[in-house]
Amino acid sequence: MSKLKKAFLIKYGEIALKGKNRYIFENILVEHIRRTVKHCGDFKVSKEQGRIFIEPFSDYDYEEVIERLSKIFGIVGICPVIVLDDMDFELVKQSALEYMKDEYEDFNFTFKVDARRADKRYPLNSMEIACEVGAYLLDNIPQLKVDVKKPQVKVWVEIRSRAYIYSKVIKGLGGMPVGSNGKAMLMLSGGIDSPVAGYLVAKRGVKLDAVYYHSHPYTSDRAKQKVIDLAKIVSKYSGRINLNVVPFTDIQLYIYEQCPHEQLTIIMRRIMMIIAEKIAEKNGALALVTGESIGQVASQTIQSLTTTNAVCNMPVFRPLIGFDKQEIVEISEKIETYETSILPYEDCCTIFVAKHPVTKPSLKSIIRSEKRLEKIDEMIEEAINNIELVKIKPDEEE
Numbered sequence: 001m002s003k004l005k006k007a008f009l010i011k012y013g014e015i016a017l018k019g020k021n022r023y024i025f026e027n028i029l030v031e032h033i034r035r036t037v038k039h040c041g042d043f044k045v046s047k048e049q050g051r052i053f054i055e056p057f058s059d060y061d062y063e064e065v066i067e068r069l070s071k072i073f074g075i076v077g078i079c080p081v082i083v084l085d086d087m088d089f090e091l092v093k094q095s096a097l098e099y100m101k102d103e104y105e106d107f108n109f110t111f112k113v114d115a116r117r118a119d120k121r122y123p124l125n126s127m128e129i130a131c132e133v134g135a136y137l138l139d140n141i142p143q144l145k146v147d148v149k150k151p152q153v154k155v156w157v158e159i160r161s162r163a164y165i166y167s168k169v170i171k172g173l174g175g176m177p178v179g180s181n182g183k184a185m186l187m188l189s190g191g192i193d194s195p196v197a198g199y200l201v202a203k204r205g206v207k208l209d210a211v212y213y214h215s216h217p218y219t220s221d222r223a224k225q226k227v228i229d230l231a232k233i234v235s236k237y238s239g240r241i242n243l244n245v246v247p248f249t250d251i252q253l254y255i256y257e258q259c260p261h262e263q264l265t266i267i268m269r270r271i272m273m274i275i276a277e278k279i280a281e282k283n284g285a286l287a288l289v290t291g292e293s294i295g296q297v298a299s300q301t302i303q304s305l306t307t308t309n310a311v312c313n314m315p316v317f318r319p320l321i322g323f324d325k326q327e328i329v330e331i332s333e334k335i336e337t338y339e340t341s342i343l344p345y346e347d348c349c350t351i352f353v354a355k356h357p358v359t360k361p362s363l364k365s366i367i368r369s370e371k372r373l374e375k376i377d378e379m380i381e382e383a384i385n386n387i388e389l390v391k392i393k394p395d396e397e398e
Contacts, residue, residue, distance in 0.1 A: 005055075007164075015177075030045055077170065083164055084162055103168075110150075183206065194290065245387060245389075
């Protein structure tokens with residue numbers, strides 16, 4: 001088997017539906033793959049008729065390559081393949097047999113051969129290739145049994161500019177390649193929800209920047225580091241994130257002094273949205289992203305969300321809006337943000353909180369209260385001017 005050339009065949013999903021613009025999405029995905037695998041060795045990444053191929057030209061860590069590829073949005077399947085430059089059909093059959101003997105120790109399973117002939121000049125059609133290769137495997141491995149409906153192992157033979165043989169498909173994340181659908185500003189806290197919201201929006205191809213509100217000394221540097229760590233984990237999926245750390249203490253104290261305490265949370269959220277929108281506009285982001293879901297806390301009732309939304313001109317994406325807490329936790333565990341999110345460091349949303357916050361705020365009443373904040377525009381400007389920018393890179397780019 002060592003004489004056969006090994007590579008990875010990458011399958012993508014939604015990109016295939018993009019018609020004449022498909023090449024744009026393919027090129028973005030190819031670039032993500034190229035940037036990701038270059039840290040594992042010397043590889044050539046190329047595309048051909050609905051597939052992307054990764055060929056190694058140096059030693060590499062197989063598990064590490066799979067791990068990195070499995071975090072790239074847009075990929076639905078990662079297939080370790082053998083590659084045949086010579087597509088003589090006898091060689092294809094012999095290579096399929098050699099592949100099976102190398103991949104499986106015993107053959108107590110049912111199988112089926114599935115063939116795809118992208119190169120229509122090949123003398124056998126897809127059905128003929130599948131039948132001939134299947135018969136050859138049966139003749140040489142008598143233990144095998146054919147099951148064309150529910151085989152335990154499916155062997156693929158793809159005839160393109162070269163021939164590819166494989167039987168294992170490692171599931172990818174799906175979605176769209178990051179950067180194919182614009183940029184949004186994620187409002188990132190240290191909780192469970194907002195990192196998950198960022199992950200889900202990035203999965204739709206949206207590039208992320210983020211904003212975090214830091215209320216030092218009421219929130220500690222460990223709380224800020226926690227958010228940086230969360231952004232780092234999300235960046236493994238989304239790519240680089242510019243994290244804007246906004247000094248929020250003075251604004252929060254000002255709101256606390258001037259406004260009814262039962263309205264503190266709503267007014268604070270509205271000011272956060274104003275700041276996030278201004279930062280987004282400066283950085284080319286076209287929408288805001290939050291981790292809110294209906295009814296989870298006082299600021300997330302429909303009335304509260306409507307009141308908060310009224311201060312924004314940009315679209316606000318809330319990908320968790322219909323999720324319950326357990327569903328959000330399950331995703332956070334899957335993407336490995338959960339253990340960091342539950343570290344017990346307070347963020348700005350958990351300090352200066354009213355004992356009995358309003359859950360059905362009136363927009364008129366909130367605006368009336370905000371008129372007491374005569375210096376708020378000046379304070380917002382000062383906070384934005386004093387942002388600490390933390391550039392977050394995924395591990396492979398360090």
